Amino acid sequence: MNGKLKAKKPYDIFVLVVMFILAVLFAFPLYWIITGSFKDAAAINAVQPEWFPHNPTMDNYVRLMAKPAFRWLFNAVFISVMSMALTCITAAMAGYALAKKRFVGQKTLFTLLICAMALPKQVVLVPLLKEMSFLGLHDNMWAVILPTVGWPFGIFLLKQFSEGIPTEMLEAVRIDGAGEVQTFTTIVLPMIKPGIGALAIFTFISTWNDYFLQLIMLNSSKVLTISLGIAKLQAEMSNDFGLIMAGAALGAIPIVAIFLMFQKYFTQGITMGAVKG
Amino acid sequence: MSKINNVPARSKALVRRETRSAYLFLLPALVFFIGFVIIPMVLCLVTSFFNYTMGDFTFIGFGNYIKMFQDEIFRIALKNTILIVVVAVPTVTAFSLWVGASIYKMHAVTRSFFRCIFYLPVVTGSVAVSVVWKWMFNKYTGLFNTVLMGTGILDEKISWLGDERFALWCIIIILFTTSIGQPIVLYVAALGNVDPSQIEAAEVDGATKLQTFWKIKWPSIMPTTLYIVIITTINSFQCYALIQLLTSGGPNHSTETIMYYIYYQAFKLNQYGYGNAMGIFLAIIIAIFSAIQLKAGQSND
Structure with a gap:
């Protein structure tokens, strides 16, 4: 000492x-x-x-509840949870395939994913909105969820984790007669669990805070998220600072709490994501 | 490889089977990726060559791109965007390196405390954070004027976000606080991974702390620095939420950025084709910047 x-x-x-x-x-x-x-x-x-x-x-807070603030909170949770679940499932499968299988077109696909990641994703929001209107998803929460799941960051992250699975282990269960699905659920998923945890928390937080995408896709009061709700209060009742602060607190406290609870996984997620270079 | 060549028939069947199962695993992800990333990108490129508005869809070649360079406001937006990038990227990188280097050797609890604190503005989110900043910059009740007037630095109150001279700098300050969280986490991890035997060897040879840093640590964290510079560049180029929430591009276009102008053209004026052309232009600039940074980073090795 x-x-x-x-x-x-x-x-x-x-x-x-x-x-x-x-x-x-x-x-x-x-x-x-x-x-x-x-x-x-x-x-x-x-x-x-x-x-x-x-x-x-x-x-x-009493006045905030008169606005449908709980509805905003529920919508934000719905969008974040759905994006998180779908991203984890699709990325776990794709990451495993990219890391552990040799297939035709592998290199091309990998390059395409890297190039897409390097592009600014906000740039495509105008055509994305048109596409969502075409699909009848305008002003629908799925218009935020679907593009979030499409973003390839998760695939890279879980590819990174899948590479750590010993190939002999996969071959051993195959010789024992396990099918593809069984190999994936009994060997791959348990092995990449920390990676899935990191991706889940990372996706949840970044979706919750993706104000821009929500702003473009959602308009009517029944689909507003808490971020949009606070912005709306700020624009419409700019002198009522107390109400705005209560809204901001309601939006910030849950996400900060989640971050503090899972920050170890979260840190691991951004660090591993960067390693791929 | 040679083994496969010896048994071509079997390996071909194997490759085919592996390819089929690989694509089955990739399928769900590819549906989302192609559907909601690739298709919009292609649409963005294609429609940038059209006069595309609410009622019109005619091919005009490079018309939108020519219009862009004759557009006074676009030029202002480009200038502001580049200013943001040129100021934010070096300061974010240098500051987060300094913080990272200062905290990575601390006790695990202290380190994790600081890492969380600096990440807090990111997690809290642009919208909630901007509520507080809006108050701090407020002319009558804001913290800045109260403190600066109280200490006698200012003689009269300033409307920070309403003044052409200061508004963009205010945005850059907020952008800075919401940008350093991730770089600090990355630097702490990278510095923790530097081979300790190399550092010890240098110290035994009598190198000063500064020498050890520049000769040993700096080269080995180069890939991290490169990654940080590139992501910060991309994020700074896309600065939008803070501007939409705080200044709407004003006053007198002094905080207009390309991203803000794209959405003003596309969603306020329904000039989709023109907006998309600016989007493509922005993507090309970002690609060029990233390529230059990658080249510079690699030649440094």
Whole structure:
């Protein structure tokens, strides 16, 4: 303990101090949203900022519930869960095939997937909206889910994990007479479980926060997500800061909680995704 | 390989069987990928050569592309977009490298605490975060004016997001805070993977901390740096949500970006063909930037 303290140099202390100041600054928006959501109108509009609500009130939340805020929350959960489930299933199958099978057209397909990943996905939103209207999915939550599942990031991530499965193991069960489906469910899936966990949490969070795609695809109040709901409050009732803060808190708290619970998997997901280079 | 050549008949059947089962596994993913990534991309390219509006669909060749370069607002949007990229990419990369290098050796709990904190704005989401920033930049009740006036730095209140001189810089600051989360996570992982025996060897040879960093660590985290530079470039080029939420491209087009202008043309004016042409142009620029960065990164090795 003593030696550790002695080893600290001025620069290390400087770094630690700066880090803590930055940490406060970066945590501030979330702190301000949560405390702000409990402030009354006078406190929230005060010129001298009230750092902690002196007269906490639930009034903002009560008024927020009158907007269909639970509906917004439900929609966001529905879209994120569906995208997550479908992405994990399709990516697990495709990642395994790309990693462990040798097939005609493999190289071409792989190149195509890489090129698609390097392109800005927001650019295709105009034609994507036209396509969704053509499919009769305009203003439908599936118009957000389907393109999210199509994005090839998950395939890369799970290909990475599938490469770690020993080929001998796959051959052994095949010799024992296991079919393709059985091999996949009894060997592959358990082996790539951490990868699926990482992809699930990553997809859930990024879908929840994909404001742009939701904005383009969803209009009517019954399909709005919590992100769209907050933006709507901001646009329509821009002076009611308390209500907006309550909306922002309702949108942020669940996703931050999920992130903190699963952050180990999440970190693993982005790190492994980058390794493919 | 040579083994396969010895038994061509059997291997052909094997390849065929493997190919069939591989595509069965790939099928669900490919349906989504082709249906909702490839088809829109092709549509985007094709319709960029058409005068495509609510009531019109006529082939005009490069008409949209020519119109683009004569469009004053497009030029402003291009200039602003490039400014965002040129400022955001180096600062995000350098800052996240500094934070990554400062925290990767810390105790696992402290490290994970800082990693979470810097990721927080990303997780909280652009919409919720922009609510707070909008208040901070507010002319009358905002934190910035209160603090700056209180300390005597400012004499009169500034409408930060409503002033042509400051609005784009405000956007860049917010973009910065929502961009560094992922690079920090990547740098912490990459620095943790640097071969410790190499570092020890350098230290035994009497290298200073700075020398060890530039001679040993920097080269081995080069692939990570490259990846970070490329993803930050792509994200900065596509900056849209913050602008839509905070300034709508104003005041006087001072925060207009290409992405914002595309959606203004396509969804407000129904100029789909024109919007798609700008989209293709943006994709080409991003591809060129990425290619240059890849080349530069590889020649550094």
